Amino acid sequence: MNKLIIYTLLALSVSACGRFGNEDKKKDHEERLVxxxxxxxxxxxxxxxxxxxxxxxxxxTYPPEIKExxxxxxxxxxxxxxxxxxxxxxxxxxxxxGPEHVITQLKKLKIPMKQFxxxxxxxxxxxxxxxxxxxxxxxxxxxxxxxxxxDSDMKKALANTHSYKEKPKxxxxxxxxxxxxxxxMTKKSTAGKLIKWAGGEMAVQGDRGMKQFSPEVxxxxxxxxxxxxxxxxxxxxxxxxxxxxPGVSTTRAFKNKNIYRVExxxxxxxxxxTGENVLKLQELIHQDEKEK
Amino acid sequence: MKKKSSKYIxxxxxxSIVLLVIVLFSIRYGxxxxxxxxxxxxxxKMTSGEQGLxxxxxxxxxxxLPRAIxxxxxxxxxxxxxxxxxxxxxxxxxxxxxxGTSCGAAFGAALYFALGATFDFNVGEYTLPLAACLGAIxxxxxxxxxxxxxxxGKSSVVTLLLVGIAINALxxxxxxxxxxxxxxxxxxxxxxxxxxxxSGANWPSVIIVGASTIICLLFSLRYxxxxxxxxxxxxxxxxxxxxxKSLKWKILLINVxxxxxxxxxxxxxxxxxxxxxxxxxxxxxxxxxxxxxNSAVLGGVLLCLADxxxxxxxxxxxxxxxxxxxxxxxxxxxILLRKKNYFF
Numbered sequence: 073m074n075k076l077i078i079y080t081l082l083a084l085s086v087s088a089c090g091r092f093g094n095e096d097k098k099k100d101h102e103e104r105l106v107x108x109x110x111x112x113x114x115x116x117x118x119x120x121x122x123x124x125x126x127x128x129x130x131x132x133t134y135p136p137e138i139k140e141x142x143x144x145x146x147x148x149x150x151x152x153x154x155x156x157x158x159x160x161x162x163x164x165x166x167x168x169x170g171p172e173h174v175i176t177q178l179k180k181l182k183i184p185m186k187q188f189x190x191x192x193x194x195x196x197x198x199x200x201x202x203x204x205x206x207x208x209x210x211x212x213x214x215x216x217x218x219x220x221x222x223d224s225d226m227k228k229a230l231a232n233t234h235s236y237k238e239k240p241k242x243x244x245x246x247x248x249x250x251x252x253x254x255x256x257m258t259k260k261s262t263a264g265k266l267i268k269w270a271g272g273e274m275a276v277q278g279d280r281g282m283k284q285f286s287p288e289v290x291x292x293x294x295x296x297x298x299x300x301x302x303x304x305x306x307x308x309x310x311x312x313x314x315x316x317x318p319g320v321s322t323t324r325a326f327k328n329k330n331i332y333r334v335e336x337x338x339x340x341x342x343x344x345x346t347g348e349n350v351l352k353l354q355e356l357i358h359q360d361e362k363e364k
Numbered sequence: 365m366k367k368k369s370s371k372y373i374x375x376x377x378x379x380s381i382v383l384l385v386i387v388l389f390s391i392r393y394g395x396x397x398x399x400x401x402x403x404x405x406x407x408x409k410m411t412s413g414e415q416g417l418x419x420x421x422x423x424x425x426x427x428x429l430p431r432a433i434x435x436x437x438x439x440x441x442x443x444x445x446x447x448x449x450x451x452x453x454x455x456x457x458x459x460x461x462x463x464g465t466s467c468g469a470a471f472g473a474a475l476y477f478a479l480g481a482t483f484d485f486n487v488g489e490y491t492l493p494l495a496a497c498l499g500a501i502x503x504x505x506x507x508x509x510x511x512x513x514x515x516x517g518k519s520s521v522v523t524l525l526l527v528g529i530a531i532n533a534l535x536x537x538x539x540x541x542x543x544x545x546x547x548x549x550x551x552x553x554x555x556x557x558x559x560x561x562x563s564g565a566n567w568p569s570v571i572i573v574g575a576s577t578i579i580c581l582l583f584s585l586r587y588x589x590x591x592x593x594x595x596x597x598x599x600x601x602x603x604x605x606x607x608x609k610s611l612k613w614k615i616l617l618i619n620v621x622x623x624x625x626x627x628x629x630x631x632x633x634x635x636x637x638x639x640x641x642x643x644x645x646x647x648x649x650x651x652x653x654x655x656x657x658n659s660a661v662l663g664g665v666l667l668c669l670a671d672x673x674x675x676x677x678x679x680x681x682x683x684x685x686x687x688x689x690x691x692x693x694x695x696x697x698x699i700l701l702r703k704k705n706y707f708f
Contacts, residue, residue, distance in 0.1 A: 092679075092681055127680070130681070142680060143681060145678075145680075145681035145682060146552075148549055148556070149552070149556045149561075151561075151681065152563060153394050153395040153396050153423070153428075153680070153682070154395045154679075154680040154681050155680075156396050156419070156423060157394075157395035157396045157679070158680060170552075170553060171556065171561075171563075172489070172492075174564075177427060177566075180426065181419065281548075284544070
């Protein structure tokens with residue numbers, strides 16, 4: 073029976089850690105927004121409109137203080153009760169939530185849900201989204217400032233891009249590895265756009281945003297720079313850990329020590345900081361050219 | 365047999381009371397707390413035809429109550445499926461999934477997630493359960509068909525089990541392949557479906573799964589005596605008048621209907637079909653006349669308990685129930701096995 077108690081305590085302690093135990097500190101708020109979209113969340117915080125946001129989904133990780141809010145689970149595996157327990161007066165979602173029955177249940181219970189307009193995954197589209205959200209939250213001037221900053225950062229970044237003589241080949245590895253199969257971001261992904269704007273080219277093609285690649289393909293792609301998203305990079309811990317990745321140690325990127333850590337949330341959607349992120353990427357991927 | 369039967373006296377009423385208590389707890393607690401007053405007022409309003417249920421009352425009537433009832437039926441289906449197959453195969457490691465049912469359902473669901481948008485045939489919210497159910501029926505039928513001997517047209521229990529293992533592997537590969545080619549949201553849906561959830565419960569699903577469970581349970585009880593006879597051996601059972609071939613087909617048919625329908629609505633929930641009949645055998649003996657009925661109730665108890673935990677552990681988020689049934693069920697099962705010398 074002791075073992076049973078130990079197992080139970082173990083399960084309870086595991087469940088209590090991380091973001092799942094966050095307390096609802098906005099119980100007295102009349103307006104209660106549950107926002108299930110990492111892109112929306114970043115824009116809401118950038119607009120300074122986060123006052124009535126009471127809960128988010130687990131994939132919303134920027135800005136860091138968002139992690140203090142209660143979360144209602146993974147956006148593709150939501151539960152109706154989890155959302156309802158936050159007593160939402162409105163759910164904001166970007167049409168990427170599931171499972172289907174949860175959406176049906178929420179609609180049946182007449183819980184207000186809203187999506188902002190569908191815009192192209194471009195800088196102009198992001199500006200339009202930020203302006204629409206600004207109007208909605210009555211933060212139009214702030215939205216305008218964000219658009220201005222984004223546009224000016226992008227202008228600067230694109231001017232830099234024209235001045236670079238070299239176009240480094242960049243490989244973006246997401247999650248690190250699973251059984252030596254790499255989940256790699258392709259030319260079609262948002263990361264592909266960022267790298268193009270930063271004056272590089274993606275090392276791998278693909279008909280969808282992310283694709284699994286074998287170590288052989290990674291070795292053959294022979295990138296000049298490898299970008300590892302936070303989870304994978306932190307898991308490997310050091311350059312020695314990265315050297316153990318099959319297929320990586322033979323690449324030019326590894327030989328020239330051009331392997332860098334990037335935040336996942338900066339690579340998977342466009343937002344108010346995209347311009348800054350492109351400038352940061354330029355610092356990373358054009359380092360060799362600058363040193364010459 | 366009389367001596368064994370007497371062991372079961374009092375078990376059914378006791379389990380029924382436990383089930384009632386657990387169901388009440390399951391309805392009361394969760395991400396949203398529902399008080400007894402809410403329950404009573406919701407029922408009063410519904411029965412009197414009064415309009416205007418508040419949100420908590422609607423959560424009780426439209427989400428929590430159907431979920432708790434569906435939990436009972438699914439738990440009963442899986443547990444009775446396990447009891448029937450273990451008795452038929454006279455093998456303690458058998459569970460409903462072993463004859464291909466669960467993997468077939470998983471393949472049908474994966475096919476829906478990966479290629480769903482390209483299907484011309486669509487019956488709304490029932491498309492997924494239907495795809496899973498058809499997958500389960502196809503895989504189980506394939507197991508039956510391939511296990512039949514070309515010469516005699518008969519199938520031995522051992523062949524059936526081995527073919528079941530092979531077909532399971534084949535359909536699991538199919539699920540793996542579909543997950544591999546699927547886009548990220550589709551692949552995630554396949555993974556989550558395979559971990560099981562009762563969060564999609566609604567009254568139509570309760571009616572469908574409930575009808576299949578009750579009908580199949582009544583048929584199972586009818587064949588309990590024959591399964592008891594089979595415990596002493598196939599030849600001996602035939603000698604005392606059991607038509608083995610017919611019994612085998614009937615039990616397999618009952619199992620596939622019951623498990624396929626339940627799995628189709630809630631996804632793959634492992635371990636219940638294996639652990640529940642075992643627990644009862646360890647504690648009370650193998651008389652199928654009592655084992656089947658009590659498995660149904662204990663299956664409901666365990667699944668309701670697991671569902672309650674799945675909603676409470678990461679509150680307000682929810683854990684897939686398949687994780688809870690395994691994490692909580694396995695240690696309890698091992699403790700009981702080690703406590704008692706147990707022979708099938």
